[in-house]
Amino acid sequence: MAEFDTVIRGRIVTPDGEREASVAISNGLIAGIFEADAALDARADLVLADDEVLLPGLVDTHVHADEPGRTEWEGFASATAAAAAGGVTTVIDMPLNSIPPTTTVAALRAKQAAARDQVRVDVGFWGGAVPDNLGTGELRALHDAGAFGFKCFLAETGVDEFRHLDQEQLEQAARELAAFDGLLLVHAEDAGHLHDHAGGGDYADYLSSRPDVAETAAVARVIDVARRTGLRAHIVHVSSAEVLPLLRAAKSDGVRITAETCPHYLTLAADEIDDGDTSFKCAPPIRERANQDALWAALADGTLDLVVSDHSPSTIELKTRGHDFGQAWGGIAGLQLGLPAVWTAARDRGVPLADVVRWMSANTAAFAGLADRGGIAPGIRADLVVFAPEAEFTVDAAALKHKNPITAYQGRALRGEVRTTWLRGEPIGDDHPAGELIARKDD
Template identity: 55%
Template sequence: MWWGTSDPHAVLGPADDVLGATPSAPPEVVELGDQVVLPGVVDTHVHVNEPGRTEWEGFASATRAAALGGVTTIVDMPLNSLPPTTTVAALEAKRAAAEAVRARGELHCDVGFWGGAVPGNGADLEPLWDAGVFGFKCFLADSGVPEFPPLGRDELLDAMDRIARFGGQLIVHAEDPAALAAAPHGGSRAYADFLLSRPHEAETTAIAGLLDGVRETGTRTHVLHLSSARSLDLIAEAKDEGLPVTAETCHHYLVLDAEHIPDGDAAFKCCPPIRDHGNQDALWDGLRAGILDCVVSDHSPATAEEKYRGAAPGETDLQQAWGGISGLQAGFLALADAARRRGVPLADVSRWTSANTAALVGLDRGARPKGVIAEGAAADLIVYDPEATTTFRAAEMAHRNKISAYDGLTVTGAVAPLLVEPSTGGSRGTLLRRPT
């Protein structure tokens, strides 16, 4: 396999096709051998945290980590930036921050933006939609930051009704606050105790109630970071009914399991939590059955102070630690390796991480669709080497804070960006708006 470029064309194929397909000799021709060319990963669940919390992450470091991990497009969550993206003014501030990074030549992949649905911003939802956000995130339980409070039942239904009227999409962190409040929450470094504090019932109860809201309003709805396989039947039944529902899970739920998480190591803490190996097996079954649509990183970094709360790594009270996995750089490769060991084709992995995620946010349509390799599609491509090995070292990762649940993991496979389109002003990335 050979690859060549000659602006504005990109050609992939046998050597004769590449060398003869462009009007002039391409400035770069690459022999790829037995490596695999894939659509770039479209990661629709990323917390960049800029502006406002750039000590946690930022557009330059996040997009560099993304590019090194085979991710060519990210969609940034409305929190934990300050201000959160719950108004058009906040969206403009976030775009300005990202544009400044792009102008410096440090935006390494394409970036789009989610809006947020919080109590009191119902009138802001349609203007945000018109300004180009890809949809609206809400929480049903505490988000962990005071500026992004959860929606109560009536507020949820109001937001769903408003979003349905203008054809938008709601994406939901679905954990039930009553189920969480009823769970034990004693301070502990034991991972088993942390699991008890985020029970399966928190997800199943929240998702059941959310689906009732979809039945009532018809709102296009996406369930974020599904961790509990006990929720799969609820999603399957909703799809069988024809409800406009999709769902995702995350790399870390499919690669890591509770049995191998050391006590007191907050690098592994996230909400909903990484559960046991049997639950992981069931999530893989849900993906293969089409119940789950997408796999994303939920990249949610924080400083060592937030993660470890002053304790030594391995000694942290997990109830007090910030919950979030930094997975932009490692997630795709770790997932591809786990899939290989399970006999899952790489084409399925690509569909879950590129084609389906692009479709979730409408980037599969328009003049330059993403998530596919096809004539006329965006030339956002990566090269995957199935014979290489990669060992992840947290200290060497590109994200700002060198904390990773994948630290020390060795996987079969390596990835590199081949081309991210367009490439202007030294930056590979551009700022995206929702296709209309």
């Protein structure tokens, strides 16, 4: 009987960089890493092509699958197919835009029931903190039921069933979560600093309606609350470089805060957005190129911890409504394209692939408390990606696995082709969904 199930030989990407090695897999786990030419007894012995490298599967902690309730926007089947095609082996689903939102244990169970038997990669779930579930015991109940943490907004969400928190409610949520060391994820735009947008197709008008100060004011509020309560806080989708000094200072002071940014903020810029092209609409908005440079620097110095997709799709009709930035849905569909988009920009900047993998796999796994994945090392899951970093392709939205063929990356030339994605030591195929539903793990 063979000692290993599978051996994969070739270049692998570790936190220390690339090296030639043989990765041995048994029972869905990495059993060992050996020299590239090591004599190993395995049922299958695979050699990567010269243009390929082996990466750990990405962990995307910010995905809107929209099921149940809005499956015309996406759904678990299409979202996880897109994830697998993009090298993502674990996603954590946001509590909105599904109906019902994940703000009660009953809603979590409904979402798990909808996802079960459909998912091609592993899927976990965030809960939501909204005015209606504060002070009810529901946050603790969701935590105990396995929710990874709790998402809240400080401004209007865009959907009626998930309301934002005012200052008093933010304080209450922080106190409740700090009592059991729960994690609060914050959409940090301050409602008082957002300007009315009259509508229309002028992107500059839309950008000016959501100024940098809306983010800085909100982040300052979250830092203050976290400092006073001991809350673990996380700022989602940082778009404005002006929040970076606040985050650096807070981390230096020991405030328990982390932050993420997204591929669209790292690769797209305001000056390339045509008026009326609402495929680029998101909140907070895509800003100027100099701002983008600062986000890259903040990833390099650790001020920003993660890169995640914030995949927020909708129907084409809703996304292009009137080609009006006031009416169109605000969200970027990019789950399948995050890795090549970020790698293309990183490569142009001289940033090594190992850094991209760290921000999108190791750090995201650690953030979610998933110590069993996020790298290539003995004893952890064999969630792996065969990636060709120099292969080029042009984005065709119709060829993506997303349910609705519209994306801000349409027509862009990208580098990096995901050739095979492995889950627990087996290639992900189209024959049956092999993903599992996962829950937060206590330390």
